[in-house]
Amino acid sequence: MAAETHTVGIAVVGFGNAGAQHVAAVQALPGVRLAAVVESDPAAARRAREAGLPVRPLSEALADPGTDAVAVCLPPGHRPAVLADAVAAGKHLIIEKLPARLPAELDEILAASARAELFSTVMFQHRFALPGPLRDEAPERFADAVGSLLISRPRSADHYREGWRAEPEAAVGGVSVHLGAHYLDLACQLLGEPVAITCLSRTDAVAGIDTELSGHIAFRSGARLTVTVTCRAAARFEQLTVLGRQDWVEVRAGATAGEVDGRPLAAPARPAAELRQDVYRELADALRGGPAPDLSRLDRSSGVVRILDGLLHSVVGANRQVAA
Incomplete structure (x- = not known):
């Protein structure tokens, strides 16, 4: 288990509207840091750099031992390869909604995460408002x-x-x-x-x-x-x-x-921005040795x-x- 004082590093893949919301949630939480923004679109990458964000290639972010989890904020059909690479690199997952295009695809993500003993979570933040x-x-x-x-x-x-x-x-x-x-x-x-x-x-x-x-x-x-x-x-x-x-x-x-x-x-x-922070807080607490994620669990998306x-x-x- 990670130490109680561990600062959790998050790499956000995709800096569109959803990615920017994830970045804001990460930056708002103590003990959580933005390890990287990964963005292949030159205009979006430029916006991220102009905002002072650490823009890095995916391979570099995944190789960094300071990256604990990867938030995948690409369109659903553009995610499978990134998710596979993240799991292969031993990174926990936060997936923007909709987390999979088909039930079989969701099952594959869950099975791969389980085999690697990684947490897989989803940005269905409204669960925390119940x-x-x-x-x-x-x-x-x-x-x-x-x-x-x-x-x-x-x-x-x-x-x-x-x-x-x-x-x-x-x-x-x-x-x-x-x-x-x-x-x-x-x-x-x-x-x-x-x-x-x-x-x-x-x-x-x-x-x-x-x-x-x-x-x-x-x-x-x-x-x-x-x-x-x-x-x-x-x-x-x-x-x-x-x-x-x-x-x-x-x-x-x-x-x-x-x-x-x-x-x-x-x-x-409650403001959606606060609810997104709850998703990250639940994962960060788990990575510091607390209970495993519950409300944000990916399998609850089936x-x-x-x-x-x-x-x-x-x-x-x-x-x-x-x-x-």
Whole structure:
């Protein structure tokens, strides 16, 4: 185990919007340092240097014994080789959402990390906003629940017709992945393992890149969830509602309300920047000898990866069963 006084070094691969957010989270935490920014795009690398950040080649960052973990902030389709190299170099992982394009790809990352005895974590930071009673035994608590998820964030369709965002192999999908993934992940934390996924309707900017999608998900717990994600409406809106036999919960724009065990439950929204720091803090604490990461564990992402695979790759109206 690392010493309690160990300063945890993080290399951030990719300095786009997500990478910049990771860098800010790393720089905000005591006992965590930015070991490197890895960026192949000359303009983005120049921005990083102008900000005073240590821009280094990937091979150099991975060879550095002061690099404990690698945060991979590339588009999903551009990550596999970097993840493989990081694991081969013995580096722990923080992966930006969506962590894998397909369930099989996620399984490969998890298996490789386990063989190397490395921690693998994911930047689904909104898990840390759930109040304590919703973090434990949630699927059992909400067995047979009904739920709805509605997300709207205005975007021009042209946003999904340019660069890597227009390429299904790189981006995986459009609004369902890039706007819906966080709340779909929260739904899985509450409702458990999905077993059947039906895409009810979808509209694409280009083939495979959705601008509006509706679907239905059935969970092993008996819960059912209807989902709509769109960028075609003017309103910005995010709401997940789950109604159980006795308990209920609503997460709206990051704030949580509900009733659990007969008692009111309320938690205000927290800034996303603080929640990202929680992800890094959990990993850093583990690397200093504390408990292994829990909320940020990559294996807790299997549900959302399966749901998005089902919604994006099934025929509209067809019920797709999920393999156990």
